[in-house]
Amino acid sequence: xxxxxxxxxxxxxxxxxxxxxxxxxxxxxxxxxxxxxxxxxxxxxxxxxxxxxxxxxxxxxxxxxxxxxxxxxxxxxxxxxxxxxxxxxxxxxxxxxxxxxxxxxxxxxxxxxxxxxxxxxxxxxxxxxxxxxxxxxxxxxx
Amino acid sequence: xxxxxxxxxxxxxxxxxxxxxxxxxxxxxxxxxxxxxxxxxxxxxxxxxxxxxxxxxxxxxxxxxxxxxxxxxxxxxxxxxxxxxxxxxxxxxxxxxxxxxxxxxxxxxxxxxxxxxxxxxxxxxxxxxxxxxxxxxxxxxxxx
Numbered sequence: 001x002x003x004x005x006x007x008x009x010x011x012x013x014x015x016x017x018x019x020x021x022x023x024x025x026x027x028x029x030x031x032x033x034x035x036x037x038x039x040x041x042x043x044x045x046x047x048x049x050x051x052x053x054x055x056x057x058x059x060x061x062x063x064x065x066x067x068x069x070x071x072x073x074x075x076x077x078x079x080x081x082x083x084x085x086x087x088x089x090x091x092x093x094x095x096x097x098x099x100x101x102x103x104x105x106x107x108x109x110x111x112x113x114x115x116x117x118x119x120x121x122x123x124x125x126x127x128x129x130x131x132x133x134x135x136x137x138x139x140x141x142x
Numbered sequence: 143x144x145x146x147x148x149x150x151x152x153x154x155x156x157x158x159x160x161x162x163x164x165x166x167x168x169x170x171x172x173x174x175x176x177x178x179x180x181x182x183x184x185x186x187x188x189x190x191x192x193x194x195x196x197x198x199x200x201x202x203x204x205x206x207x208x209x210x211x212x213x214x215x216x217x218x219x220x221x222x223x224x225x226x227x228x229x230x231x232x233x234x235x236x237x238x239x240x241x242x243x244x245x246x247x248x249x250x251x252x253x254x255x256x257x258x259x260x261x262x263x264x265x266x267x268x269x270x271x272x273x274x275x276x277x278x279x280x281x282x283x284x285x286x
């Protein structure tokens with residue numbers, strides 16, 4: 001049941017990303033290029049997604065638990081630490097260079113374009129690199 | 143490279159992203175964050191944990207194919223940068239989202255929608271840095 005639900009929800013997300021333009025680096029980079037070939041389309045993606053999710057979450061959180069799980073899995077972190085801000089800044093730099101974010105790239109794999117596979121491979125290497133750095137730091141601090 | 147302004151397609155896509163985020167919370171109680179789903183897939187806690195994440199990823203990848211079948215056109219993926227920049231960008235994104243604990247979908251959509259202060263700060267931070275980076279790359283270094 002959870003697998004079927006996950007697959008169908010993934011399709012809805014993937015279709016949304018595909019038609020929104022988030023899977024297209026040229027469009028993403030143009031959104032951020034106000035001084036050049038500006039394309040404001042992506043403000044509609046973000047706006048539509050946040051408003052629908054805001055209302056949807058209000059309804060869902062009226063329940064005591066999800067339909068197929070015992071509880072909601074939500075982050076309980078509250079601190080504005082340097083990891084959150086530094087990591088987000090680094091992500092912004094990478095997004096500005098490549099035009100792909102993870103949510104845009106994963107569905108874009110379905111187009112079969114080699115550029116998306118190249119980006120995703122580098123993304124995965126980057127995730128492992130960060131984990132390695134984090135665990136190296138933890139063990140040297142201990 | 144110019145791209146056409148597509149408010150309706152982008153709004154429809156955004157609405158679907160919102161619907162998917164809502165349904166994932168309703169059914170599985172999870173945040174629809176590409177970073178979290180991918181990271182959990184690379185280091186799953188259990189077979190069950192791996193299964194739902196893999197199912198979502200498979201669905202995501204099917205998205206463009208569904209669009210192709212319905213509309214007869216594969217969604218456009220135009221890459222105006224070199225493979226070298228793509229790899230550098232991918233590495234940097236991977237490091238950033240791991241430390242930052244999320245990306246556009248997790249912080250930018252789901253976190254913002256539940257008014258999480260951390261996600262709001264993260265989203266403002268990465269948006270500002272993306273604007274700045276694109277400006278530097280295109281208008282100061284002059285690559286475009």
